[in-house]
Amino acid sequence: MKRKYNKEQIIVFILGLLVLIGFLAGPATGDYYLRLFALTLIYLILTTGLNIVAGYAGQVSLGQAGLYAVGAYAGGILAVKFGMSFWVSLPIAMVAAGICGFIVGIPTLRVSGHYLALVTIGFGVIVEILLVQWIPLTGGPAGISVPLIGIGGQPLSENQVYYLILVICLLVLFFVKNIIKSPIGRAFSAIRDNEIAAGCMGINIMGYKLMAFVLSAVLAGLAGCLYTYLSSYISPDTFNFNLSVFFLLTIIIGGQGTMAGPIIGTLLLTILPDYLQALEQYRLIVYGLLMIVAVIGLPYGISGAIIRKFPKLIEVEKPEKIEADPIEDRHDNNDEDKLLVLDNVTKRFGGLNAIKDMSLTVKKGSVHSLIGPNGAGKSTMINIITGVYKPNEGRVVFNGRELNNIKPYKIALAGISRTFQSVQVFGKISVLENIMVGGHGQYRSNLFDFTFKSRRGRKEETITRERAWALLKMVGLEDRASEFADSLSSGQQRLLEIARALAMEPDLLLLDEPAAGLNEIEIGNLAQIIEKIKAKGITILLIEHHIDFVMDISDAITVLNFGKKLAEGTPMEIQGNQEVIEAYLGKNEVVEVC
Numbered sequence: 240m241k242r243k244y245n246k247e248q249i250i251v252f253i254l255g256l257l258v259l260i261g262f263l264a265g266p267a268t269g270d271y272y273l274r275l276f277a278l279t280l281i282y283l284i285l286t287t288g289l290n291i292v293a294g295y296a297g298q299v300s301l302g303q304a305g306l307y308a309v310g311a312y313a314g315g316i317l318a319v320k321f322g323m324s325f326w327v328s329l330p331i332a333m334v335a336a337g338i339c340g341f342i343v344g345i346p347t348l349r350v351s352g353h354y355l356a357l358v359t360i361g362f363g364v365i366v367e368i369l370l371v372q373w374i375p376l377t378g379g380p381a382g383i384s385v386p387l388i389g390i391g392g393q394p395l396s397e398n399q400v401y402y403l404i405l406v407i408c409l410l411v412l413f414f415v416k417n418i419i420k421s422p423i424g425r426a427f428s429a430i431r432d433n434e435i436a437a438g439c440m441g442i443n444i445m446g447y448k449l450m451a452f453v454l455s456a457v458l459a460g461l462a463g464c465l466y467t468y469l470s471s472y473i474s475p476d477t478f479n480f481n482l483s484v485f486f487l488l489t490i491i492i493g494g495q496g497t498m499a500g501p502i503i504g505t506l507l508l509t510i511l512p513d514y515l516q517a518l519e520q521y522r523l524i525v526y527g528l529l530m531i532v533a534v535i536g537l538p539y540g541i542s543g544a545i546i547r548k549f550p551k552l553i554e555v556e557k558p559e560k561i562e563a564d565p566i567e568d569r570h571d572n573n574d575e576d577k578l579l580v581l582d583n584v585t586k587r588f589g590g591l592n593a594i595k596d597m598s599l600t601v602k603k604g605s606v607h608s609l610i611g612p613n614g615a616g617k618s619t620m621i622n623i624i625t626g627v628y629k630p631n632e633g634r635v636v637f638n639g640r641e642l643n644n645i646k647p648y649k650i651a652l653a654g655i656s657r658t659f660q661s662v663q664v665f666g667k668i669s670v671l672e673n674i675m676v677g678g679h680g681q682y683r684s685n686l687f688d689f690t691f692k693s694r695r696g697r698k699e700e701t702i703t704r705e706r707a708w709a710l711l712k713m714v715g716l717e718d719r720a721s722e723f724a725d726s727l728s729s730g731q732q733r734l735l736e737i738a739r740a741l742a743m744e745p746d747l748l749l750l751d752e753p754a755a756g757l758n759e760i761e762i763g764n765l766a767q768i769i770e771k772i773k774a775k776g777i778t779i780l781l782i783e784h785h786i787d788f789v790m791d792i793s794d795a796i797t798v799l800n801f802g803k804k805l806a807e808g809t810p811m812e813i814q815g816n817q818e819v820i821e822a823y824l825g826k827n828e829v830v831e832v833c
C-alpha cells in the first residue's frame with residue numbers, strides 16, 4: 240500500500256530545510272543562531288517524545304521538564320564527578336530518565352486527565368527542589384559546568400556539535416516514526432480514543448501506557464544530556480514548570496498525535512520569538528496572540544488543521560488485489576460442544592440485580608441470540624463475558640477456562656471479540672487502522688522489531704494490512720479506508736466494528752445490537768455477513784431488537800426479563816411461548832413474524 244502524498248516526505252522536506260538553515264546559520268549569522276538551532280533540535284527530540292505520551296497515548300504530562308532535568312544532571316554529574324565521557328554518560332542519562340518515566344507512569348494505572356496532570360506537575364516540582372537542595376550532588380543553585388564533547392581527546396567545534404545533534408534528532412524521528420506506524424503506535428492511539436474498546440481488542444492498557452511514559456522519558460533524558468553538553472553549564476532555574484508548559488504548548492500548537500506536529504510547533508515556538516525581536520516591545524504580544532489563535536482556532540493544532548483541510552495528504556491507495564475471503568476458519572476437531580458456559584451468574588449495581596442467577600450455554604458454531612425488553616440485562620451479560628464487569632456471583636467458562644478474574648485484554652486474546660451497543664470506534668485514526676488494531680493480538684514481533692523494521696515485523700504488518708483491506712471490502716467500506724473513523728455514519732461504524740472484531744480471529748463473536756440504525760438493505764447485508772461468519776465456524780452471541788432478523792438467523796434464543804431467564808429454545812419454540820409473547824414480543828409482533 241502506498242500513500243499518494245507521503246507525510247514522511249513532508250517531514251524530510253522540513254528537516255532538509257533545517258539542515259540548510261543550519262549550514263547558512265553557522266558561518267553567516269554566527270554562533271548565536273547555530274546554538275538556537277541546536278537547542279531547537281534538542282527540544283524537538285523532547286517534544287517528539289512528549290507527543291508519544293500526550294499526543295498518541297492521550298496521557299497528559301506536565302512533568303517533562305523534570306525528566307529533561309534528570310537527563311541533563313545525569314550527564315553533568317557523570318562527567319564532572321565520575322569523569323565519564325559524553326558517549327558513556329548519554330545512554331546512562333537515558334536509562335535514568337527512563338526509570339523516572341516508569342515511576343511517573345505508574346499513577347496512570349489509577350488516575351487520568353486533570354489528576355494525572357497534577358501528579359506529573361508534582362514530579363517536576365520534586366525534581367526542581369532536589370536540584371536546589373542536594374548541593375553535594377547537583378551543585379545547588381550555583382549549578383554545574385561541564386566539559387565539551389570530545390572524540391579521541393579532541394573537543395568538537397560548535398558546528399560539529401550542531402551536526403551531531405542533528406544526526407541524533409533525525410535518528411530519533413526515524414525510529415519514533417517506525418514505532419508510531421506499527422501496532423504499538425496504533426495501540427497508543429486506540430487507548431487515547433477509547434480505553435474500554437482498546438482493552439477488548441487485546442491491548443494491555445497498563446503496559447502500553449507505561450511504555451509510552453518510558454519512551455517519552457528516555458527521549459527527554461537524551462535531550463537533557465545533549466542540552467548539558469551544548470550549553471556546558473546547567474543550573475536548576477532552567478528546568479522549571481514553565482518549561483513543561485512550553486513543551487506541552489509546543490505539541491498542542493503544532494498538532495498532537497501527528498509526526499509533523501512537534502516539528503512545526505518546536506520550530507515555531509523556539510525560533511519565531513527570536514525573529515520577532517525586531518518588533519521589540521510588541522514581540523511578546525504577537526507571540527501570545529499566535530498561541531491564542533492556534534489553540535482556539537486550530538483545535539487539532541497546525542498539522543491537524545492541514546490534514547483536515549487536505550485529506551489527500553493521508554490518503555492510502557487501495558491495493559489492486561484484495562483477498563476475497565478474509566475470515567479465518569475456526570472449525571476444529573475438538574469434540575467439546577459447549578464453547579461458553581455461564582453458571583448462576585449474578586451482577587448487582589447497588590441494590591439493582593442487573594443479572595440474577597443466570598445460567599447459559601452457547602454451543603460451538605451456533606448463532607445464539609439474547610432478546611428481551613430494555614433493561615433486561617443483555618448488555619450486562621456481554622460486559623461480564625468480556626471482563627468489563629466482574630460478576631458478584633457465579634462463573635463464566637470459555638473453552639473450558641474460567642474467565643472470572645481475567646482482565647479484558649486477556650479474555651480478548653483468548654478468542655472472544657465484541658461490538659458495542661453504542662458504537663465505540665477509534666475516532667481519530669483511519670478506518671483501515673481501526674481494523675488493524677483488531678489484528679493486534681496476532682503479532683509476535685516486539686518493540687525492537689518495529690523500531691528497526693525487522694523482516695518479521697514488516698511481514699506481520701503486511702499480513703495484517705492485507706487482511707484489514709479484505710475485511711473492509713467485505714463490509715463495503717473499502718472506499719472510506721483513509722478517513723477518520725468518526726466521520727462514518729453510525730451504521731457504517733457498526734459495520735466497521737464487526738470488521739474490527741473479525742480481525743481478532745475470534746472463536747466467539749459477541750454482537751450487541753449490530754442492526755441498530757441500519758436500513759432494510761443494510762440489515763439484509765448484515766444477515767449475509769453473519770451467515771458467512773457462521774460458515775467459518777465462528778460462534779456468535781447476538782443481542783438484537785429486530786425480532787424477524789433474530790428469528791431468521793438464530794439457532795437458539797434466550798429471552799431475558801428483569802435480569803432473569805424467561806425462556807430458551809429454537810426460534811419456533813420462542814415464537815410459541817406464551818410468557819415471551821406477553822412479556823416481550825406482543826401479539827402483533829408474533830403474527831408478523833409468523
Ligand SMILES: Nc1ncnc2c1ncn2[C@@H]1O[C@H](COP(=O)(O)OP(=O)(O)OP(=O)(O)O)[C@@H](O)[C@H]1O
Nearest residue numbers: 588591593611612613614615616617618619620660
Ligand atoms: N454501569 C452500570 N451502573 C449502574 N447500573 C447499570 C450499569 N449498567 C447497566 N445498569 C443497569 O442494569 C440494568 C440492565 O442493563 P442492560 O444495559 O444490561 O440492559 P439491556 O437488556 O442491555 O437493555 P437495552 O436493550 O436497553 O440495552 C438496567 O437497569 C441498567 O440501568
